[in-house]
Amino acid sequence: MAAVTYTTSELMAVTAARALQDGQNVVVGLGLPQVAALLAKSTHAPNLNIIYEIGVVNAEAFDPGVGIADPRLWHRSEYFTSSIGALGSILQKGLVDVGFLGALQIDCFGNLNSTQVKLADGGIRHFTGSGGAADIATFARNLFVIMKHEKRKITASLDYLTSVGLLEGGDSRSKAGLPMCREVKIITNLCVFGVNREQNTLEVQSLHPGVTREDVLANTGFAVRFAAYLQTTGIPTEEETALLRTQIDPRGLFIK
Amino acid sequence: MLMGGKVRQLQDVVREIPSRGAEIALGGFAITRCPVAFVNELIRQGKKELILYETIGGFAADVLVGAGVVKRYFYGGGSLDKFGQLRRVNEGIENGTLDVREYTALSINLRFLAGSLGIPYVPSKTLLGTDILANLLSKDNEAVMVKESPFDGEKYVCYRSLQPEYAVIHAPCADEKGNVVIYGPTWDEELAKAARKLIVTVDKIVSTEFVRQHPEMVVIPSLYTYAVCEVPYGAYPTSVYKAYDYDADVLSAYGRLNHEQAEFNKWLQEYVLGTKDHNEFLLKLAGMEKLAALQADPVFGYARGAQ
Numbered sequence: 347m348a349a350v351t352y353t354t355s356e357l358m359a360v361t362a363a364r365a366l367q368d369g370q371n372v373v374v375g376l377g378l379p380q381v382a383a384l385l386a387k388s389t390h391a392p393n394l395n396i397i398y399e400i401g402v403v404n405a406e407a408f409d410p411g412v413g414i415a416d417p418r419l420w421h422r423s424e425y426f427t428s429s430i431g432a433l434g435s436i437l438q439k440g441l442v443d444v445g446f447l448g449a450l451q452i453d454c455f456g457n458l459n460s461t462q463v464k465l466a467d468g469g470i471r472h473f474t475g476s477g478g479a480a481d482i483a484t485f486a487r488n489l490f491v492i493m494k495h496e497k498r499k500i501t502a503s504l505d506y507l508t509s510v511g512l513l514e515g516g517d518s519r520s521k522a523g524l525p526m527c528r529e530v531k532i533i534t535n536l537c538v539f540g541v542n543r544e545q546n547t548l549e550v551q552s553l554h555p556g557v558t559r560e561d562v563l564a565n566t567g568f569a570v571r572f573a574a575y576l577q578t579t580g581i582p583t584e585e586e587t588a589l590l591r592t593q594i595d596p597r598g599l600f601i602k
Numbered sequence: 603m604l605m606g607g608k609v610r611q612l613q614d615v616v617r618e619i620p621s622r623g624a625e626i627a628l629g630g631f632a633i634t635r636c637p638v639a640f641v642n643e644l645i646r647q648g649k650k651e652l653i654l655y656e657t658i659g660g661f662a663a664d665v666l667v668g669a670g671v672v673k674r675y676f677y678g679g680g681s682l683d684k685f686g687q688l689r690r691v692n693e694g695i696e697n698g699t700l701d702v703r704e705y706t707a708l709s710i711n712l713r714f715l716a717g718s719l720g721i722p723y724v725p726s727k728t729l730l731g732t733d734i735l736a737n738l739l740s741k742d743n744e745a746v747m748v749k750e751s752p753f754d755g756e757k758y759v760c761y762r763s764l765q766p767e768y769a770v771i772h773a774p775c776a777d778e779k780g781n782v783v784i785y786g787p788t789w790d791e792e793l794a795k796a797a798r799k800l801i802v803t804v805d806k807i808v809s810t811e812f813v814r815q816h817p818e819m820v821v822i823p824s825l826y827t828y829a830v831c832e833v834p835y836g837a838y839p840t841s842v843y844k845a846y847d848y849d850a851d852v853l854s855a856y857g858r859l860n861h862e863q864a865e866f867n868k869w870l871q872e873y874v875l876g877t878k879d880h881n882e883f884l885l886k887l888a889g890m891e892k893l894a895a896l897q898a899d900p901v902f903g904y905a906r907g908a909q
Contacts, residue, residue, distance in 0.1 A: 376683070376684075398787075399707055400631055400658075400787045400789055401787030401788060401789050402786075402787050408902065409902075409904075409906065412633070412683045412684035412685065412850075413632060413633070413681075413683025413684055414683075415631050415632035415633050415634040415658075415660070415683050415841075416633070416634070416683060416841070416848070416904075417634065417786060417841055417843040417844075417847070417898075417902075417903050417904040418902075418904055420786055420787065420843065420903070421902060421903070426786055426787045426788065427787065427788065428787070428788045428789060428790075428791040428792060429657055429707060429708070429711040429714075429789045429790075429791070429792055430708075430711050430712075430715050430791075430792050431788075432787075432789075433707055433708035433711065434708065434711070434712070434715070437708070438708065438726065438727075438728070460679075461679075461704070461733070461734075462695075469696060470695075470696055471692075471696065472691075472692035472693075472695045472696050473681075473687060473692070474679050474680065474681045474687065475677075475678070475679025475680065475704055475706075476678060476679045476704070476705075476706040476707070476734060477658055477678060477679040477680075477706065477707050478678075478706060478707040478708060479679075479706070480706045480709075480728065480729060480732050480734055481706050481707060481708035481709070481728045484727055484728045484729070484730070485727075485728070506733050507731070507732050507733040508732060508733065508734060509732065510730070510731040510732060513731050519731070522730050522731040522757070523727060523730045523731075523756060523757030523758070524727060524730050524731055525727060
């Protein structure tokens with residue numbers, strides 16, 4: 347049998363999807379997080395509840411949208427609610443297992459910046475800001491991030507701390523008064539970072555096929571730790587790539 | 603047009619708003635249900651130094667900031683979704699000309715919630731450990747404090763109640779009493795209920811008999827509503843679920859021209875200051891053919907094939 351062919355973004359989506367468990371409640375935004383959640387729901391996690399912070403639960407979009415404010419993403423929902431309904435009574439109450447976020451920058455503790463970056467001339471460039479991201483990072487039991495692996499993005503120090511991951515490691519998160527965060531998982535185009543339980547810091551837990559430790563070191567802005575039992579990221583199955591290409595993202599809007 | 607009950611002309615309601623320093627909470631979210639007709643009329647009537655509040659900033663707020671009429675902006679972040687960034691807002695933050703108070707979608711809504719409940723504050727763990735909180739704490743008169751809970755001794759951020767002078771939301775329909783029907787998610791429900799005067803622009807005024815047939819669709823009952831203005835396509839070029847779609851051509855063009863103040867000024871002059879009301883704005887920016895094409899499919903709630 348011929349080997350399954352897949353692209354890097356397909357591998358990232360599949361890796362993220364496999365990290366979701368059946369019956370979990372997940373808050374996602376547009377893009378690869380949404381693709382990953384839908385793939386999980388179409389395969390091993392049919393009882394996944396997918397929540398959009400605008401106040402939409404378990405939509406079944408028929409047409410692709412431009413963001414969570416696009417009614418295309420609200421099609422065939424099970425429930426509509428308000429800001430407090432979604433981010434208060436669902437998220438703050440503690441019903442969310444996984445918060446799935448993107449970011450401009452991330453540091454070695456999984457803290458995220460989606461607000462602004464410093465420019466070389468001393469100025470700043472402001473972007474979207476938090477939206478619900480900081481709230482999600484506060485209350486979701488597990489924090490997943492999908493992002494491109496570049497030195498300026500996976501960085502030693504954030505230009506702005508929008509959303510808290512492990513804060514400063516150790517017990518700093520609970521000392522700051524925040525609820526426990528069980529897992530921070532960062533899925534890049536090179537590897538998967540997870541939490542080292544003893545240090546409460548991030549470490550590389552799997553390298554994507556063909557990627558070396560040197561590739562990760564060369565593209566990361568902080569001193570990288572590798573897990574004692576470093577694994578190779580599992581590759582997509584034919585079923586998964588077929589679902590992505592024919593049902594979940596047939597126009598290739600998010601999967602390249 | 604029905605003119606009984608709380609039904610008013612948009613221009614007349616806007617005329618009532620103080621010419622300087624009015625406090626207004628806006629109900630849109632990025633590119634959906636933004637109160638565009640209302641915001642354009644604020645600009646035409648020369649209102650200035652507005653204090654704006656919004657859950658997620660979008661098209662309407664970017665136009666207001668670009669027009670130079672916003673003094674202070676409280677919001678939970680914002681964008682035009684895939685169509686771009688709020689460059690007028692962001693540039694104001696970058697060069698310090700806009701006094702911005704950045705919250706998050708939950709934290710600003712906890713302030714609205716406290717306002718709607720008539721209580722002084724709501725405690726929450728959200729924003730602990732962030733630069734967002736550090737920035738808010740460093741501003742004068744900011745409405746957040748970190749305190750220990752008297753019950754569990756845990757650290758909480760106390761979010762002070764907010765009852766803005768006005769809230770302005772756009773909805774598909776309301777009756778003349780001001781019972782407001784919204785289809786889809788209702789992210790603006792808390793701010794609408796927190797305000798002292800709620801102004802609702804609607805695409806269509808429906809009969810109270812329609813409301814009595816569908817009371818479960820009323821998100822905001824009449825007792826909150828100060829005025830209802832019938833403005834067909836009042837959220838255009840943003841969408842209203844089950845009524846009409848966003849205009850992707852206009853929004854993607856706007857997401858480029860809002861990078862430069864000079865380009866934005868030309869757009870504002872042409873379409874907002876150069877038109878006398880929302881009907882003229884619609885005819886100039888969209889035209890009848892485009893408006894017809896954006897009509898929502900009744901099953902999907904948006905215009906299939908329009909984009």
